[in-house]
Amino acid sequence: MTPEEILDGLKQTFGEALSETEVKGTEVRLTCTAEHGRDVCRHLREAGFEYLNCLSGVDWTTHIEVVYDLSSLEHPNKAHVRVRVDRDHPSLPTVSDLWPAANWHERECYDLFGVRFDGHPDHRRILLPEDWVGYPLRKDYVDERLVPYTDYGMEERVAKTEAAKGVAKDAKTPAVAPPKPAPPAS
Numbered sequence: 001m002t003p004e005e006i007l008d009g010l011k012q013t014f015g016e017a018l019s020e021t022e023v024k025g026t027e028v029r030l031t032c033t034a035e036h037g038r039d040v041c042r043h044l045r046e047a048g049f050e051y052l053n054c055l056s057g058v059d060w061t062t063h064i065e066v067v068y069d070l071s072s073l074e075h076p077n078k079a080h081v082r083v084r085v086d087r088d089h090p091s092l093p094t095v096s097d098l099w100p101a102a103n104w105h106e107r108e109c110y111d112l113f114g115v116r117f118d119g120h121p122d123h124r125r126i127l128l129p130e131d132w133v134g135y136p137l138r139k140d141y142v143d144e145r146l147v148p149y150t151d152y153g154m155e156e157r158v159a160k161t162e163a164a165k166g167v168a169k170d171a172k173t174p175a176v177a178p179p180k181p182a183p184p185a186s
Helices: 003-017 034-046 102-113 154-165
Strands: 018-024 027-033 051-059 064-071 078-085 091-093 116-118
Touching: 003 018, 003 027, 003 034, 027 034, 034 064, 034 078, 034 091, 051 102, 078 091, 102 116
Parallel strands: 027 078, 091 116
Antiparallel strands: 018 027, 051 064, 064 078
16 A cells, blocks of 8 residues: 555545645655544554554644654555644543553653553553653743752852862953963973
């Protein structure tokens, strides 16, 4: 089956749920709604995309996308599927039953972007401790533990270190003239 035939089949089945569709070389690229994300993935799995290369997240500030990169091991075809989810309550059905490798990928996406995968067999953090607050790869993430370095007195420490090295504050030049070299021995 050619990538064009695969995309045509997806368009016939899912219609308005798909957007930004294109074929680039042997790769089918598309964006779909969260309501149809799992069904599109299942359709592609049944069409021979038996390998999940990667499942990741992207924060576009206005929304979050879960990205599925799929391959066929029998044919040179690939698929790049972007599923838009609500930023405030990001949730999708799991695809770990379609591709077992999705198990850890979904946990990582949850851990770093906060996307919940309904029906996941082991939905817990994988990279960060369970008590971690927030999702570090979101653009609005703020870690309260990281405060400006001035709060730790770093400016004063840097100034003292530079003074000890003889570096002037206004420029990276010595604050005092360097010692003159000793005259050559006669």
